[in-house]
Amino acid sequence: MSLSISRTMKSFSANLSSSSFILIGIPGLEDFHVWIAIPVFFMYLITFLVNVGLLLIIKRSKRLHQPMYLLLCMLLLVDLIKCNSTLPKMILLFWFNLREISFEGCLLQMFFTHCSSVMVSSILLAMAFDRYVAVCQPLRYSTILTNTRIAKIGLLVVMRGFLMIFPHPFLVRRLLFCRSHVIQHTYCEHIAVAKLSCASIKINIIYGLTAALLVIGVDAVCIAVSYAMIIIAVFRLQSREARHKVGSTCVTHACVILLSYLPALFSFISQRFGGHKATSTQIILSNLYLILPPMLNPIIYGMMSKEIQRNIQKLFCPQKVKY
Known part of the structure; x- marks a missing residue:
């Protein structure tokens, strides 16, 4: 079976131009x-529907036009x-x-x-800052996190993602691909593509590590510090109800952070420090942070945010919503 697949890939490779790759x-x-494509397709469909649906709900409700929900958007x-x-592309490949x-x-x-991954990390950092201000500086919240400032944060998020990842395509373009054009992955991951080159990829690896430390490393430390200060502030609250309310909001954000960082971290480590050929387990787990x-994320926020739940209920069952 593996021999027939190998022959198929070789014949397929022979018919490709030098400017093409095989996933x-x-x-x-x-x-x-x-x-495998069946669950991937349904997860993609659910992702598209719940993300677009939640965006429309936030856009529709003026009560949700607040910094926390704008960052969620x-x-x-x-x-x-x-x-x-x-x-x-992955679904077309599988099916x-x-x-x-x-x-x-x-x-x-x-x-x-990769640009979207950097942007996600930056947004999670901004959301951690939002929670820090809300808990530790509640009286100054509306003056610190204005809509204008949120717009500036959004611009910084885009610029940071662009500037950090912009060199990646050029680092790959300079490489000479004189051997295999078969990418051992489901998508064009930077190092997975670079490993196909017969030239040195030391610069690619060094820049990838540097970018990861400047993004994930710095963001993770800043998020950890902000949450340490939030936890201290929560324990100082007198009201048990207030502690529960603040704690539930922060737990939601903490779940989203772990869900985003852990699969991305595994993918990064497995691609750079794994073997030359990726295993099926590595590929499957590295795809988790894409799916x-x-x-x-929208499901977690939808379940944990009473304001979002209220707006969903208002949309589908308006007679049951208490104003």
């Missing part, structure tokens, strides 16, 4: 791609970008065996995938 999907599970939009840059991706298309997918966080 192999999940190594060793090629015969199950059609079945940014997160939902970036999650949609991340999903749409990888999952449609219709459309493995070929052009060199330019690969670089474009690489840019949007699970965008799908679960």
Whole structure:
């Protein structure tokens, strides 16, 4: 079976132009791609519907035009970008065996995938700052986090993602691909593509590590510090009801942070410090941060936020909502 697959890939490779790559999907599970595509498709559909639905609910309700929900809108939009840059191609690969991706298309997918990941990290940091101000500086909340300042934060998020990931496509473009054009992945991940080169990829690895430390490392430390101060402030609250209310909001955000960072961290480590050929387990787990966080983020916020629940109920059962 593996021999026939290898021959197919070789013949496919021979028919490709030098400006194309082949996405192999999940190594060793090629015969199950059609079945794997079914849950991936439904998760993609759920992700699209719940993200767009929650965005429309926030847009519709003026009561939700607050810093916390505006930042949530940014997160939902970036999650949609991340999903749409990888999952449609992944589904076509699994269902219709459309493995070929052009060199330019690969670089474009690489840019949007990694750029959206940096933007997600920046938004999570901004959301942690929002919770810190709300808990530790409640009287100054409305003056610190104005809509104008939120707009500036959004601009900084976009600029940071663009500037950090903009070198990635150029670092790959300079490489010489004189060996295999088969990418051991379901999408064009930076290091997975760079490993195909017959030239040195030391600069790619160094820049990737530097970018990760400047983004995930710095953001994680800042988020940890802000939550340490939030926890101290929560324990100082006199009212048990107030502690519960603040705690539930922060727990929601903490769940989203863990859901976003843990799969991304695993993907980063496995790609850079794993073997030359990725295993099926590595590919599956590294894809989790592309699928699970965008799908679960709006669900988590929808379940934990009473204001969002109220607006959903108002939309579908307006007679049951108490004004």
